[in-house]
Amino acid sequence: MTIVEARDAHVAIDKVSLLAPTSFSVAPGDALAVTGSNGSGKTTLLRVLAGKQQLTGGSVTIAGEAPNEKDAEFRARLAALLGLPPLSRSLTLHEHLALVAASWGDSVELAREAASDALRQFGIQRLQRRFVHELSSGQTQMFALALTLIRPSEILLLDEPEQRLDAERRELLADVLAARVASGTTLIMASHSAELVGRVCDRELALAEDVA
């Protein structure tokens, strides 16, 4: 059974290649690492899977359909962290998380509990009343991960989730992601951390070196 499939998927802009023809398939519950040097196309591939980047050729399907970020079913199936999401300067971390949890169906009370749980899970509960502009870069990354994982999803796409994290936080991240995969979530993760990939993923898709 396949939940994510790419066949000769490639992207070029003005004849410059962003992603060389790439084929792979992922079964439900798999954890696939996308690896390769800077510029090899990892982010581009994740953007294609998230429906944020059109293919120049080939095909990609998520549960048999082309990615479409406007489609409610597609959005409910897939959560992605591809750079920092848009955030409000006037909401605290707890309020951001509760808002996202409530928008995916939790009651206000449950959403507030889920927000506290997510802050605890990522070790940032003492920052719950801070605004995003009051965080360090590593704290911001932990918060962005919490914001991505608080909502339900069958498929998680993460672009270098280890970026800006110290060794202790990378360990914590590996624990959280390994637990999420163990609970049945399909994970596709671009990463430069062999350690994180080794802890969390069971397969690797190595993109060819700088194709530009």
Ligand SMILES: Nc1ncnc2c1ncn2[C@@H]1O[C@H](COP(=O)(O)OP(=O)(O)OP(=O)(O)O)[C@@H](O)[C@H]1O
């Ligand atoms: N909008 C764009 N226009 C032209 N080229 C682009 C554009 N965005 C990215 N590229 C090029 O596409 C190639 C792939 O970029 P991408 O960001 O997917 O690489 P990556 O593997 O994620 O790199 P890194 O490890 O540095 O994050 C690079 O050569 C990059 O310069």
